[in-house]
Amino acid sequence: MHEHSLVRSLLTQVQQIALLNGSNEVTDIEVEVGPLSGIESSLVESAFTTLRMGTCAETSKLTVRHVPLIVACQDCGTETELECFRFRCSECQSGSVKVIQGEIFRLLTVTLAESKPSEPTMADAVTSATTEEKRSGS
Amino acid sequence: MSPQTIRVNRDIQKEQKERAANLREHLSRQGTLVINLVSSPGAGKTALLEATAKHLRGKHRIAVLVGDLATDRDAQRLEPFVPVRQLTTGGACHLEIDLVQRGLDQLPNEQYDFLFIENVGNLVCPASHDLAEHVRVVLLSTTEGDDKPAKYPKMFRTSELLIITKSDLLPHVPFSIPNAISDAKQVRDGIETLTVGALQGEGIAEWCEWLQNKRQEIVSTTA
Ligand SMILES: Nc1nc2c(ncn2[C@@H]2O[C@H](COP(=O)(O)OP(=O)(O)OP(=O)(O)O)[C@@H](O)[C@H]2O)c(=O)[nH]1
Ligand SMILES: [Mg+2]
Ligand SMILES: [Zn+2]
Numbered sequence: 001m002h003e004h005s006l007v008r009s010l011l012t013q014v015q016q017i018a019l020l021n022g023s024n025e026v027t028d029i030e031v032e033v034g035p036l037s038g039i040e041s042s043l044v045e046s047a048f049t050t051l052r053m054g055t056c057a058e059t060s061k062l063t064v065r066h067v068p069l070i071v072a073c074q075d076c077g078t079e080t081e082l083e084c085f086r087f088r089c090s091e092c093q094s095g096s097v098k099v100i101q102g103e104i105f106r107l108l109t110v111t112l113a114e115s116k117p118s119e120p121t122m123a124d125a126v127t128s129a130t131t132e133e134k135r136s137g138s
Numbered sequence: 139m140s141p142q143t144i145r146v147n148r149d150i151q152k153e154q155k156e157r158a159a160n161l162r163e164h165l166s167r168q169g170t171l172v173i174n175l176v177s178s179p180g181a182g183k184t185a186l187l188e189a190t191a192k193h194l195r196g197k198h199r200i201a202v203l204v205g206d207l208a209t210d211r212d213a214q215r216l217e218p219f220v221p222v223r224q225l226t227t228g229g230a231c232h233l234e235i236d237l238v239q240r241g242l243d244q245l246p247n248e249q250y251d252f253l254f255i256e257n258v259g260n261l262v263c264p265a266s267h268d269l270a271e272h273v274r275v276v277l278l279s280t281t282e283g284d285d286k287p288a289k290y291p292k293m294f295r296t297s298e299l300l301i302i303t304k305s306d307l308l309p310h311v312p313f314s315i316p317n318a319i320s321d322a323k324q325v326r327d328g329i330e331t332l333t334v335g336a337l338q339g340e341g342i343a344e345w346c347e348w349l350q351n352k353r354q355e356i357v358s359t360t361a
Binding site: 001002005006009010013017021023027028031036037038039085086087088094095096097103104105106107108109110111112113114 | 140141142143144145146147148149150151153154230231232234262263265266267288291292295323324325326327328
């Protein structure tokens with residue numbers, strides 16, 4: 001069970017974001033998991049309930065969004081949503097497919113109770129770095 | 139003062155993955171091929187490493203980092219053959235990159251041809267952690283059933299080579315090598331396979347040859 005260490009890392013990142021935005025209270029956190037994230041969402045939730053104590057996310061609500069597993073065919077380009085772990089292209093049956101969604105444990109959004117509007121946010125810096133990352137799974 | 143939602147959209151393991159990628163690149167430049175050995179408990183990782191160390195002795199410089207929840211028994215088994223450091227996880231069911239980095243810092247400062255990392259026996263959590271390996275190798279023993287690739291897809295999906303171990307026990311157990319391989323190919327079409335019996339030495343020469351070829355392919359081109 002490695003959800004503890006992943007949630008610890010999640011909370012560190014959430015606290016950094018709150019700090020950078022001049023807030024000390026987080027109300028909502030949204031994360032994404034997929035069938036190949038290697039994460040059990042009930043374990044994430046129970047780890048979160050324990051580990052948030054004493055942090056700025058102590059009273060926050062965690063929402064876990066589940067996304068389907070999608071692969072892109074390296075031969076014909078078709079994208080296939082997989083319902084079971086049979087990694088084949090639905091169009092040409094090629095096994096040479098790359099996962100493009102459903103294998104990452106991702107922090108989507110953080111909602112802060114209050115912030116100083118003049119402070120710069122981290123949003124731009126982080127979003128630009130992640131559009132590319134979304135496609136870089138194996 | 140109104141609530142503000144910040145769109146982050148970031149892989150929670152991004153930083154660890156970047157650290158792993160940097161270490162991998164550094165070790166490539168030193169000519170070191172890193173192998174992450176994963177399996178369920180008792181599939182024969184340490185036995186395979188003992189046989190491998192004996193076979194490669196005198197031909198290649200090798201070192202081992204071995205993960206364990208609490209003991210240093212595996213390290214003791216390997217010590218007679220190879221420089222080894224124990225990575226005690228303190229109860230955690232998998233290794234992470236910072237533990238590997240620390241173990242590496244404790245090894246004699248040499249340029250190794252092969253660095254083996256024996257992960258904690260577990261087919262789930264280790265699948266999600268990049269340890270700077272060039273190749274992930276999954277072991278499946280004939281005594282644990284041929285259905286594991288279907289049951290633990292992520293581990294087999296992320297492994298480049300499947301080694302079926304304890305081949306000497308095949309006559310005694312209901313294990314079909316073709317079934318195991320065809321299930322593994324469902325999750326990773328191009329997965330390579332080998333069969334070994336570490337106690338008798340069966341398949342060890344082929345495995346060592348696979349390692350040498352892999353090192354040529356990956357490391358020598360970047361060195
Ligand atoms: N018959 C037979 N037994 C083997 C073989 N390889 C390993 N074993 C036995 O299987 C048991 C477990 O082997 P280990 O090498 O300790 O397995 P491991 O994967 O390192 O185990 P953990 O580190 O505890 O996860 C030992 O009793 C070994 O002697 C083999 O090729 N044939
Ligand atoms: Mg062992
Ligand atoms: Zn296709």
